[in-house]
Amino acid sequence: MAVALDTRVPSLKDKVSPEEWAQRVDLAATYRLVHHYGWDDMIFTHISARVPGPEHHFLINPYGLLFDEITASNLVKIDLDGNKVEESPYPVNPAGFTIHSAIHAHRDDAHCVIHLHSTDGVAVSAQEHGLLPLDQHAMMLGADLAYHDYEGIALDLDERERLVKDIGTKNVMLLRNHGTLACGKTCADAFLRMYYLERACSMQVRALAGGAKPNATNQGVADKTAGQGAMAFDGLVGAMAWPALLRLLDRKDPGYRT
Numbered sequence: 001m002a003v004a005l006d007t008r009v010p011s012l013k014d015k016v017s018p019e020e021w022a023q024r025v026d027l028a029a030t031y032r033l034v035h036h037y038g039w040d041d042m043i044f045t046h047i048s049a050r051v052p053g054p055e056h057h058f059l060i061n062p063y064g065l066l067f068d069e070i071t072a073s074n075l076v077k078i079d080l081d082g083n084k085v086e087e088s089p090y091p092v093n094p095a096g097f098t099i100h101s102a103i104h105a106h107r108d109d110a111h112c113v114i115h116l117h118s119t120d121g122v123a124v125s126a127q128e129h130g131l132l133p134l135d136q137h138a139m140m141l142g143a144d145l146a147y148h149d150y151e152g153i154a155l156d157l158d159e160r161e162r163l164v165k166d167i168g169t170k171n172v173m174l175l176r177n178h179g180t181l182a183c184g185k186t187c188a189d190a191f192l193r194m195y196y197l198e199r200a201c202s203m204q205v206r207a208l209a210g211g212a213k214p215n216a217t218n219q220g221v222a223d224k225t226a227g228q229g230a231m232a233f234d235g236l237v238g239a240m241a242w243p244a245l246l247r248l249l250d251r252k253d254p255g256y257r258t
Contacts, residue, residue, distance in 0.1 A: 009089065011258060012073045019052040024072035026187040026242075027059050027112070028256040031070035032249050033191060034116065039198055040067040041117040045179070046093075048100040049187055050111040056080060058104060060097065062090030071258045080105050095154070099175075102160030103167065103183060110171075110183040112190035116198070121180035124201040130174055131200060133222040134207050134214050138200035140229025141193070142222055146170040150177040171233070172197050188238035191245070196233075 013021050027049040034040050034047065043064055051057045059075040060082075061067070077086045080101050082094030100113045124131055130147060133139045148166040151159050167173050172193050173181040180197050184190030207214050249256060 009071075009074050017052070021072065023049055023051060023187075024059060024075055025257055027075060028070050028072045029246055029249055030112070030114065030187045030191050031061060031067040032253070032256045033245055034114070034194075035067040036248070036252070037195075037198070039116050039118040039121075039194075042066065044096070045115050045117050046096050046100055047114045048097070048104065048112070050104065051077060055085075056104070057085055058100070060092060060100070062088070063093040063096070064091065068253075071256055073258060098154040098157060098160060099163060099181070102163040105160075106164045107167075107169075107183065109185055111185050112187045113181070113183045114190050114194045115175075115179060115181045116194065117179040118198055118201070120202040120205045121174075121198055122178065123205050125174045125179060126177045131197075132204055132214070133217060135200060135203045136225060137196045137203060139217070139222045139225035140232070141172055141196055141200060141226070143226035143230065144170050144172055144193075144233070145197075146173040148173055148175050150175065184233070184238070185235065186238060186242075188242035189233060189235060192238040192241060193233050196229075 012024070016024070027047065030047050043066060046060055048058045048060045051059060057077050057079060060078055061070055062074055062076055065074065074090060076084060076088045076090055076092050078092055078097070079085050082092060082097035082101065084092060099115055103110050103113050131138050131145060133142055146167045148163055171183050175181060180194065180201070182190050182194035182197055184193060
């Protein structure tokens, strides 16, 4: 018999630190934005964010809720093994946290990690050549893009060391035959990187679908664009775009803030 999950919980705003509450609001907003852009995969995939403080605890979605049902208060606080560290009426999916725990444990700068199974992202991850420098969005990410080969559903914890090795110090990754990943010091930075990665994948799918030979840029232009893009993704543009994105959500449904 199916068990219905109630998305309504008492507000945690006055029960957690102001810093944690701000992170909860930003992470809930990130889930809602992924839904807004059509990148979610029902109740699957995860977005995680580190709770400010020395404990290395993280926030993640309640397993069973759609991304447009996520709120600041119903996010679940977990440790690096995916175990709940505070009482919550919601289950979590520890197996689904394999990818996130690997990056959080080894990248102190990765305060937010987004992993998706979008249609175009998976399509490009399944193409032998990966992401091509066909457009400005792709070229801006070129120097910061890593790849990880598919090993099956991410249930085996020993895959984490290979994930860590493959991403290194980069901030976006194509998980071969699987999906996309982006991380950042803030939810804003991680989301901006994911936005560019997803847009680049969609543009590539459309460009190749037409059957015409793509127009290739020279390597010098691609390298120049990558250098220009590096400045944008580390706090500069994210900080400017994030308030506008929150205004978009507030017009649609401000419930993510509850």
